[in-house]
Structure formats: C-alpha cells, structure tokens
Amino acid sequence: MRAHTKAAVLVVSAGLLLTACGGETRPEQSEPTPHGYVEGAEETAEAQSRLVLADPSGAVRVLDLITEEVTRLDDVPGVEGISTDGRFAYLAAGRSTHVVDSGSWMVDHGDHVHYYRADIRGAGRIDGNAVAAHSDSAVTAVVLEDGTSALLDRPALEDGDTRARQPVNGVAVPYGQRLLVATGDGIAVRERDGEGGRAIGEPCPDPEGTAVTRRGVVFGCADGALLVSEDDGTFTGEKIPYPGPVPDTERAAGFTHRPGSATLAATAGERGVWSLDVSQRSWSRVETGPVVAVNAVGEGGPLLTLTADGVLHAYDSATGERLASRPLLSAPVEAGTTPVIQVDTSRAYVNDPAGRRVYEVDYNDDLRVARTFDLDITPSHLVETGR
Template identity: 75%
Template structure:
C-alpha cells in the first residue's frame, strides 16, 4: 500500500511513551540520566497540542480506501481493499474486515492518555499488512493489541511490531480477550480469567458472564456484554474484581446489548436493543436505561450529561437524554433514508459526531450540542460504506 515505506519509521510507543511519562511499566527502560529527549517524545512522529482526528473510510463496492484529516480536510488515498464487510479501530489503526481476512491501516493519528495529561501525535499514513480472520473489534495497550474475530477466537498482536509498520504473527486464543492493566481479560465460555498478556496462567473472576458478546474499555474498567446484563471488571492496587450490572428485567436474546459504542474515554455506553429501541449503560452508576426509539440503523452516546444519538432507517438523526430516554432533537440527514444493505455509523468525539452517508457519498459533521446542526459536510468521492474515527 501507498505509504508503507513511511510507516516503517514509526517506533513502538510502548517503551518510549511509558518511560517518558510517569506511568512506566516495571520493566520499561529508564530514560538515561541527563537525556535531552523531550517528555513524550516518539521517534518518527510529531507531537501536537490538539487531537489529530482522522476518518478512515472504506467503499465496500469499489474497494477504495481513504483517510480524511478532519483538521486540514486533506484526503489520503490508499490501495484498494476488496470486499470490506466491517471496520474497527483501536484509536490509531483501522481494521478492515473482509470475508476471511483483516487488512490493517495505520491512520497516523493517535493519543496517549496518562490520566493527568494527554499526548497527541501525528505521523505518516499507510498500510501495515493483513491478518487471517475477520475482525469484529480491536483493543490495545502499549504492549499488545487484541483483535477478536468472527469465529470466536482472538488474535493477540505485538504492539511495538505493529507500530513499526507490520502485522506480526500473533497468538490465537479461544474466546474474547481484552488487554487491561498489564493483563489480559479472557472470556472462556461464561468464565472470565485475568491472564498474562500471552493468555497463560492467571485467576478467574468470581462473577460469571453467560454468553459473552461485545466489549468496551472505559475509565471505570472493562465491560463485557452478557446474556443477563453486563460484567464490569476493574482493578485496584493489583486486585481485579468483577461486578455484574444486570438488566432491569429479563431480556430476550434478540434485544440484548451485543455490540457497544461510546466516545473513547467515556463511561456511558450505547447498544441496539433489537427492533424496539436502544440501551444506554451508565457504567459509573451501574444502571441501564431502555430508550424506545424503534428500529435504528446506528447508535452512539457522547457521555455523561450529553445526548445519546440514534439514526433511524428513514435517515433522521435523533438526540435523546441518555438517562431518562427523553427525546431532545431530530434532524433529517440522509436523503431517501438508509439504503438497503448500507452500514451507516455514528462516530463521536468530545466536540462533534460524524455520520457516513453512503448513498450521498458524503460524511456529515454534527454539532450535537446545537440541536444536531450540520457543521460541515465532506464530499468523499467514494461510497463511504464503513467509517471509523482515529486520533482519539
């Protein structure tokens, strides 16, 4: 892919970032005494004062792949990827899933959150390679990236190698795995285990999670969707605990939360609830809210005190109170509604939301704090079948 030679100059952020800041792992190399390397320095990348948000777009029909820089509005064309069926991101890399493989794109934009401060970076855009299996999600920490696959397994990739511009051969684990606090949370059947990063050893989480499906990493811990609600796994001083957040009443299989969306860093999650509506999960309050929207084509939630956004099949974008379910605003957005087979999504950051318009070959930028005003519209030149936002 175009830009691959540039991607090779990107150095793994794992040791460098952690050694540069106060959150270094125990085995991270210390910065040499008297070093003039600036705090947060990453070789081959430019540190910036603000988030470098970008959209990775894929056209399921033509195979075209584009990266749209939301600050400069510049578009980078990459090599085609035929037959994209889904797309995921870990905040920097986009994972374009086809029938039996996943193509990895380095968007060249990411952030590193150290709790009391954040670093933003930008670097070259390019392709990093491919892995076997169809990705359904992606999660990362400085050491490993986990890519859950449609067959129920998870590929565990070496993060420094990935940041060096190539997809390394990874460990394949049975079950759903998420890196968290220098460990790996692994769901095997209805049992969660806190394991080493290679999936070995560890101890079980006392609370069970029947039929685990769907995950989200929040500041409060990692959420796993379960048949009877959600399981929140958190860590305190090296101790991992699981806490069940049950549904307010039994929920039929077709209305369970099986795929979560949320603003990165937020502890409020959204998920579809079959054809009747959507779920809002306030992780901080350990509370579910059912929002009666009817059938939706896409849903996301901004965060605490901010709206839940839902796109209905008629192409109208709606805003709801995520706690009470009260309808707040609506705006017609996709002319002619959502076409059959289209996969619109709502990407959310701290200021705006982005909705892809496949039929219109556009992406709409929404100011969700101003009655869903359309702030900008980007003509993409391709059918943006799939989109993710990176740099957050």
C-alpha cells in the same frame, strides 16, 4: 465544506515507540528525551482526528479532520467490515484483515493526554476476519469472526510487523497489564501472551459485546453487564443487572461510546436503545423504536440514534425525552450500507453511503451540520481514530 484530495505518500516511517513519561536518554545524545517523546511522530496540542473510510468495491481513504485532506490508500477488495483500536483501522475482507495505520492517536496517562500525528500508510495483513480490536502499549488483540483473538506485539505493529502470535480462544481485551478473555465459561484474567489465568468470580453467562472505559472493561452478559476493574494488580468483577427480565432479542450485544466516556449505548432489539451509566451502575431503556445506529456522547450528553429513514435523533438518556431530530441522509438506508455514528468530545460523524459524503454534526447545537465532506467513494465503512 468539501474535503480536498491528495495522493497518499506511502512511506514506511521509523518505529513509533512510546517512551515512558518519565523520560529516557536517546542513544544519539546525552540529554533526556522530552516528556512524551515518540520517535518519528509529531506531538500536538489537540486531538488529530482522522476518519478511515472504505468502499465495498475496495477503495480506501483517510480523511484528516484538521486539514480536510484525503489520502488515497491501496484498494482492499471485498471489504466487509471495519474496526479500530484508536490508531489502526482493521479492514475485514474475506479470510484476511488489512491493517491501516491512520497516523493519528492519543496516549492517555490519566492526569494528562498526549496527542500525536504521523504518516498514513498501509501496515500489513493478518489472517482471519476482524470484528473488533483493543490495544495497550504492549499488545494488540484483534478479535476475529471465529471467536478467537489474534495477539500482536504493539511496538512491532507500529513498525509495520503484523505477525500474530498463537490465537487466543475467546474475546481478548488488554487491560491492567494483563489480558481479559471472555469465553462461554465467563471472564478470565490471563498473562499478556494469553497463557495461564484465573476466572473472575462473578459469572457472565453468554458474554457478547465489550467496551473499555476509565472505570474498567464492560462485558455484555445475558443477564446484564459485568464490569471488570483492576486495583494494584487485583481484578474484580461487578455485575450490573438489567432492570428486569430482558429477552435475548433485546439484550445489549454490542456497545458504542465516546472513547474515555463511561456512558455506553446499545440497541435493544426493535424496541429501542439501552444507555448504560457505568459510573452509576445503572441501565436506562429509551423507547425509540428500531434504529440503524446508536452512540452515546457521555455523561450529561445526549444519546444519538439514526433511523432507517435517514433522520438523526438526540435523546436525553436519563428521561428518554427526544431533544432534537434532523433529516440527514440523502436516501433511506439500504441493506448492506448501514451507516454508523462516531462520536468525539465535540462532534459526531455519520457516513452517507448513498450521498457519497460524511456529515460532521454538532450534537450540542440541535444536531446542526457543521461540515459536509464530499467523497469520491461510497463510504459504507467508517471509523474515527486519534481520540
């Protein structure tokens, strides 16, 4: 199937402020607000997933996976990387990061989830080159290439205000109404403004790589991973050590996973890939050989890898057995155009820069290609939002 193209309507929408689930009273009326009400947004019954795509030349597109419509946004010349917090995409370009509001997000309350869609728009710019981003309802922490994190007021960001507070020295992750900050000294719990704090007792030498799961926040360490969890305001750290000695070239230095899942994936150097089961506190190494991309579907699902020859593979993360393989990309992977694998609850999305398209793959059906989206740009950078 081909995605249809339409021009973007860049409208600055009203503030998309999330009200408490218990309901509040809107000023213009006396009735309590409906459960999950968000001003200016449409609540839907299912996830409204969208793909934010960028071309090295600066072209930016947002592909709506429900309607298959493509929205064209203003160019961002010199895009070097892209990251997301689930709603906003952060396009790093030179010494600044351009923010795109994808207009698609979810709010997870544990026992139920709300899904929303709103206008797609450019949302401003922040100083520094973003490499990751994490958010809660109050604060967004954008991790920058220089090792600091820019803190943004989340409700203000939803209104298009990208003015950041004083940067925090370290990788900051909002969690449990606090900030977890990773530095060379380990992990500390701080206030949401980045001030104060106390160290997590369990050490994490040379922290690198983070992932937010329902079990807590995972930090990659030189000797394994550190899981930081919170219970009634008390934060604890639990080490998940590697199953044996691991050289620096094979440590898990960056995690990918399906949002909401507690199964993480990471490359293990040229040797293969790691699967980290956070629930079971255990690592598995799958001997795949070198890969250019990896992601984990979740508990009971396959581990997905993409090799430089353009072939997509599925492995059993527990046994290491290869379950399926499918030639996918139109050409071998070239330097500077590394594809990624984005995963949601039923599909995986892989960008094909050389073919100027994105593939939607059913990972539960022998990696069947369910849809192909042809584009008018080279999609070298891709994130999925709305999950």
